[in-house]
Structures are given as C-alpha cells and as structure tokens.
Amino acid sequence: MKINCQRCSSSNVFEIPDFSIDDKKKLLELNQVSALLVVKEIIKLYSVTHRDAKFIASHMNLKYKSCHRCHKTIDNNENSTCSNCNSLNLNWNVNS
Ligand SMILES: [Zn+2]
Ligand SMILES: [Zn+2]
Numbered sequence: 001m002k003i004n005c006q007r008c009s010s011s012n013v014f015e016i017p018d019f020s021i022d023d024k025k026k027l028l029e030l031n032q033v034s035a036l037l038v039v040k041e042i043i044k045l046y047s048v049t050h051r052d053a054k055f056i057a058s059h060m061n062l063k064y065k066s067c068h069r070c071h072k073t074i075d076n077n078e079n080s081t082c083s084n085c086n087s088l089n090l091n092w093n094v095n096s
Pocket of ligand 1: 005006007008009059087088
C-alpha cells in the first residue's frame with residue numbers, strides 16, 4: 001500500500017509491502033539491534049527500494065500503541081498517525 005507521514009512530508013509517498021506477521025516480528029527484533037539491518041532485511045525480503053525501506057525502518061514503533069517519536073499513546077490501528085506529533089507509526093501488533 002502507498003502511505004505518507006504527515007510529519008515528514010505530506011507529498012512524499014512511500015510503498016509499504018504486505019508484511020507477514022513473522023516478518024514483522026523479525027523486523028521489530030532487528031530494529032532493537034540496528035535500523036540499518038532492518039533496511040537491508042526489508043530490501044532482501046520484499047525487494048522494495050532503499051528509499052522505501054528507510055522510510056519503513058524509521059516509522060516502526062517498537063512498542064505497540066506507543067509513538068516511535070514522542071512515546072505518547074496512539075490508537076490501535078495499523079499505520080496510525082500520532083495525535084501529538086503527527087508522525088506515522090506502522091504500529092504492528094505482533095502479539096495477537
Ligand atoms: Zn515521519
Ligand atoms: Zn508522537
């Protein structure tokens with residue numbers, strides 16, 4: 001799906017692949033180690049562009065329903081925009 005982050009830019013649109021739940025788990029774990037590894041892994045798994053992979057890696061919130069940028073509580077939708085800082089959160093629920 002195509003998506004953008006209101007905080008970064010309202011006009012830059014990025015392509016987000018349909019991640020499997022196992023890949024979401026793997027990427028969230030990798031993100032605790034290094035965002036660069038996440039970028040490489042996304043490109044390997046889904047052959048997206050480096051630009052898209054970087055966008056995804058920088059908008060994953062490590063803690064479900066907690067904004068990756070300001071840590072305020074966000075709603076439970078996937079691809080949720082934080083009402084406090086306007087950042088997009090991919091907000092993957094990997095525990096359901
Ligand atoms: Zn952003
Ligand atoms: Zn926020």
